[in-house]
Amino acid sequence: MERLTTALAHDAAFCKRYTKLRGDRDVKAFVRDTSKEASKIIDSIPMTLKIMRKQINLAAAAIYTADILLARTTRTKRVLTQAVLARATNVCSYSMRNLYDSVIKPLLKIRMISGI
Numbered sequence: 001m002e003r004l005t006t007a008l009a010h011d012a013a014f015c016k017r018y019t020k021l022r023g024d025r026d027v028k029a030f031v032r033d034t035s036k037e038a039s040k041i042i043d044s045i046p047m048t049l050k051i052m053r054k055q056i057n058l059a060a061a062a063i064y065t066a067d068i069l070l071a072r073t074t075r076t077k078r079v080l081t082q083a084v085l086a087r088a089t090n091v092c093s094y095s096m097r098n099l100y101d102s103v104i105k106p107l108l109k110i111r112m113i114s115g116i
Helices: 002-010 011-022 027-044 055-074 082-090 093-114
Strands: none
Touching: 002 011, 002 055, 002 082, 002 093, 011 027, 011 082, 027 055, 055 082, 055 093, 082 093
8 A cells, every 4th residue: 555655746747636636735644544534444345355365455445445434524626537546646547447346335324324
């Protein structure tokens, strides 16, 4: 996860998009908060769903999801798109999308329904 967030923080296209959407706010703080939330997401995934998945792709999908969740809670526009994250981290966008749709999104629905 650290490799991905470091790559994200140093990607020029991401920094430009972040500055455009959020103004002068600190990019490193955003990356730190997103990384914390992504770690929580990964920890909430059962081990049976983590097996046979590339951890780098799972981490990228968790970072993408973390941005969605943080944008909802702070009522701001999402900064990360799958394409921006894929370019910055060298993870295929379709791998991220597949893991998000098949593993993370169903868990989020369960979490929202049960109020966890």
